[in-house]
Amino acid sequence: MENLEQYLQPFSVYFSLNNGLSDTKASIKRNLSKMKGMYANEHAYEAMTVNGDPLIYEFHELGVPEKPGNLAFGTSIVYPGKVGDEYYMTKGHFHTILDTAEVYYCLGGKGYMLMESPEGDWAAEPFTPGKAVYVPGRYAHRSINTGTEPLITFYVFRADAGHDYGTIESKGFRKIVIEQAGEAAIVDNPKWNN
Template sequence: MTEKVLKPFTIDFDLITGHSETKNSTKRPLSKMKGMYADDVAFESAVQNDDQLVYEFYELDLPETPGNLLFGTSIVYPGKVGDEYFMTKGHFHTILDTGEVYYCLSGYGAMLMENPEGDWDIQYFSPGKGVYVPPRYAHRSINLGNDPLVTFFTFRADAGHDYGTIETKGYRKLVVERDGKPEIIDNPKWKE
């Protein structure tokens, strides 16, 4: 078996709308976010009422081997569950010492980050602004605006994704709307 050798290439497709045969796409309706929001009653009501699409992402289908970079776009739609904004599930990388870069193409939002030691940070997105997620940090994109939050991302191709830790423990902090503005609060459901 010979290893596929990548040569320089130009990408001639639309990652945002998924008009490519060389991409992977994932769509997350609200029902696939069970346990991610603090208000279980508001969550169940929103799922029963209208199982909205919360986010989706597209990435180029490249070998997940050392030396390659994976990249793509994510779209987080506007909305809330109770007073908590729509967000991605969030993840650590399987190779924990992996950083990631996000660049905002449109919309307004935030990147919530935390490491296993309990340090956390939040950085804000607006068009043309990039956010660096340091190694060892779980990260989740949050839409704080009225339009889709669209970001470009890239990270080392062999890094993998660990969603299980977030599904089990949650994040230490939540971003909720208070008096029409985002506010960061402690997550009452976070498990040590």
């Protein structure tokens, strides 16, 4: 699917229901080293990097041209694990065109879609297989795997929405999701500052 012209024609893509992966195009991979400063427990982060660079998540982006009438879609796979007590998660982002929404449909695993608006409204919608989560425009969003299997979601958003990572990289989300007494708990992010 290298020829962009092809995206102007009807087409179909295979995504595995077992592992979320597609053989159409290589996935984009984010290992732990790509997430410096994003986990609350920096000692745990540094200790983990000494032993290697685990794959935290990967996702398929097809390269549909970034035009307002187009839709970008693909799968995202967040692997199970924790940095300290904090579950593996995506970096998370606002859309550059802030008021553009996104839909995620959970194909496997369990976790949360953590969302927050610039005004400080936030929500954590649970992901379980079969659940579709609507991320409204204006909300930053991050997928978090609280289970023991890969968290697999299928996403669709306006192709020209863009990714704005800056705010999340510098401030984080107001909330983090950690394991507490064997359960997932949504707590205040100790590193968050306004």
